[in-house]
Each structure stands twice: as C-alpha cells, then as structure tokens.
Amino acid sequence: MASPSPTALQKPHLQRTEPANPVAEKLSVDKACKIFQLKGRKQLCAVDSVSFNVQQNEIGILLGPSGCGKSTILRMVAGLESISAGKILLSGHPIAGPGRDRGMVFQSYTSFPWLTVRENVEYGLKVNGIPRAERRDIANHFIDRVRLTQFRDAYPGQLSGGMRQRVAIARALANGPEILLMDEPFGALDPETRWQMQELLLDIVRTENMTVLMVTHDVDEALFLADKIVFLSSHPGTIREIIPAPRQGEAKPITKESMYEISEYIDLQKRIMHLMREVAHDPAR
Numbered sequence: 001m002a003s004p005s006p007t008a009l010q011k012p013h014l015q016r017t018e019p020a021n022p023v024a025e026k027l028s029v030d031k032a033c034k035i036f037q038l039k040g041r042k043q044l045c046a047v048d049s050v051s052f053n054v055q056q057n058e059i060g061i062l063l064g065p066s067g068c069g070k071s072t073i074l075r076m077v078a079g080l081e082s083i084s085a086g087k088i089l090l091s092g093h094p095i096a097g098p099g100r101d102r103g104m105v106f107q108s109y110t111s112f113p114w115l116t117v118r119e120n121v122e123y124g125l126k127v128n129g130i131p132r133a134e135r136r137d138i139a140n141h142f143i144d145r146v147r148l149t150q151f152r153d154a155y156p157g158q159l160s161g162g163m164r165q166r167v168a169i170a171r172a173l174a175n176g177p178e179i180l181l182m183d184e185p186f187g188a189l190d191p192e193t194r195w196q197m198q199e200l201l202l203d204i205v206r207t208e209n210m211t212v213l214m215v216t217h218d219v220d221e222a223l224f225l226a227d228k229i230v231f232l233s234s235h236p237g238t239i240r241e242i243i244p245a246p247r248q249g250e251a252k253p254i255t256k257e258s259m260y261e262i263s264e265y266i267d268l269q270k271r272i273m274h275l276m277r278e279v280a281h282d283p284a285r
C-alpha cells in the first residue's frame with residue numbers, strides 16, 4: 001500500500017503549531033522544579049531547578065540513577081504533573097496540561113487489545129474527527145514506517161512485545177505531535193529486539209523530522225540515540241552534566257556495531273559509567 005499523498009500529511013490537524021515568536025529550541029525547560037506534597041505536611045523536592053533544551057529533530061535523553069526525577073521531568077513536559085516553579089516551553093508556548101502536540105510512549109504496552117493494529121493507530125485521529133479515508137491513509141503510512149504492514153489487521157495480543165511498542169510509536173506519530181515523549185519505551189524488550197527498536201527509532205526520527213525526549217537507564221541506549229544526554233543526580237534531582245553526543249543528527253552512527261568502532265563513543269561510555277558510579281556512591285555530588 002502506498003504512503004499517503006504529501007497533502008494528506010499536511011492537513012490542518014497535522015500541522016504543527018508555529019511558535020508565537022520563532023525560537024531556537026523545540027523544548028525549553030527553564031529552572032523547572034517539582035515539589036511533591038507528602039503526608040503530614042512533609043514535602044519532597046524531586047526536581048530542583050533543572051534547565052535544558054532540545055532542538056528540533058534532536059533526541060534528548062534523560063539519564064541518571066533511580067529516583068533522580070527523570071520520569072517526573074518527562075511527566076511535567078507531558079503536562080501530567082504540574083510544575084512547582086520555573087517554566088517549560090514547547091515551541092515557545094508554556095505547557096499548561098496534556099495536549100496532542102506531545103505524543104507519549106511508555107514502557108508498558110498501551111494499545112487497546114480489542115482493536116486491530118490499524119484501529120489502534122487510527123484511534124486518536126478518529127476521536128479528533130478526521131474523515132475515515134484520510135485517517136486510513138495516515139495510519140497506513142505510519143504502520144508501514146514501523147514495519148508492521150503485514151500485521152495491520154492483527155490484534156495486539158497476537159504481536160510480540162517489540163511489535164506492540166511499534167504500534168505505540170505509530171499511534172503516537174499518527175497524531176502529528178511536535179515532540180515524542182518516551183519513558184523507558186524499550187525497557188521490557190529483550191536485548192536484540194531493543195537494538196532493532198533503537199535503530200528503527202533513529203530512522204523514524206530522521207525521516208519524519210521528529211523531536212524526542214526519552215528517559216532511559218541504559219547507557220548504551222543513551223549513547224546510541226542521543227544528540228544530547230541530560231545526566232541527572234538525585235535527592236533532589238538536579239543536572240549533573242549536559243553532554244553533547246560525539247556526533248549529531250545525520251552524522252550519528254546508524255548501527256550499534258558502527259558506534260563501537262568510534263573511539264569518542266567508547267570514551268564517552270567510560271565517562272558516563274564513571275559518572276553513574278559517582279552519583280551512586282554519593283548522590284549529593
């Protein structure tokens with residue numbers, strides 16, 4: 001089945017909101033804080049004055065020890081958690097709750113089991129009143145992009161874990177988000193499937209001009225996918241270091257094997273392992 005015509009992908013519902021004033025960053029997190037209210041008037045500062053940005057077409061990775069606030073930051077960007085102080089802007093506009101301009105992919109499988117792959121991918125478009133023929137074209141395009149063409153009419157229960165995550169990615173992309181927010185999306189997959197998914201994501205980000213903010217625990221995944229690694233330390237979650245990847249955008253290696261032939265990646269891997277040990281031994285550093 002052919003991809004939808006370019007015009008189908010330029011329909012108003014898929015047009016990305018242009019910023020009121022053009023800004024360099026797609027996502028700007030500026031001194032963001034999150035304080036959770038606990039029982040007995042106690043408070044927990046989970047994220048303290050965190051600032052970073054992600055440019056259009058970049059993959060930004062949030063990396064750091066357990067409890068350093070990675071998911072909380074992602075959830076604030078998603079609008080699922082309020083921001084206690086500071087600000088978060090997407091294309092120059094403040095985040096004020098969840099919205100279709102952000103596509104979410106979680107570690108757990110989130111497809112509707114009673115809908116087929118195509119119905120799952122079409123779901124958001126249907127809710128938003130997109131006519132049947134158009135949403136079918138869009139769904140088919142993204143199902144092809146995640147290489148599930150042969151499984152359009154299958155139900156999620158008939159798919160492997162990796163295939164179900166591909167459905168989640170296609171579903172998120174079909175809604176035309178400005179940024180894809182991914183929380184450990186490949187964490188439940190076996191190592192080989194995980195590699196394949198990482199390579200597929202890199203390919204999709206390039207060809208669909210997508211911007212991504214992803215949480216991971218996995219140093220190799222961060223190295224392979226990132227244009228920028230935001231490394232956090234915990235209690236409270238603060239930025240330890242913002243590390244640009246040795247190669248950016250089109251210059252990044254497209255397979256894991258080729259990444260490990262590049263000495264800067266090996267050096268960076270060692271440096272990140274070292275940082276991980278430091279923050280694990282002394283969270284306050």
Ligand SMILES: Nc1ncnc2c1ncn2[C@@H]1O[C@H](COP(=O)(O)OP(=O)(O)OP(=O)(O)O)[C@@H](O)[C@H]1O
Nearest residue numbers: 036037044046065066067068069070071072073217
């Ligand atoms: N709803 C909540 N209420 C109170 N505390 C919370 C809440 N959500 C998260 N926290 C706390 O905020 C801190 C950061 O949690 P968060 O889940 O963001 O960390 P993380 O880096 O994503 O951890 P992990 O890597 O283990 O998933 C933790 O101390 C956690 O206990």
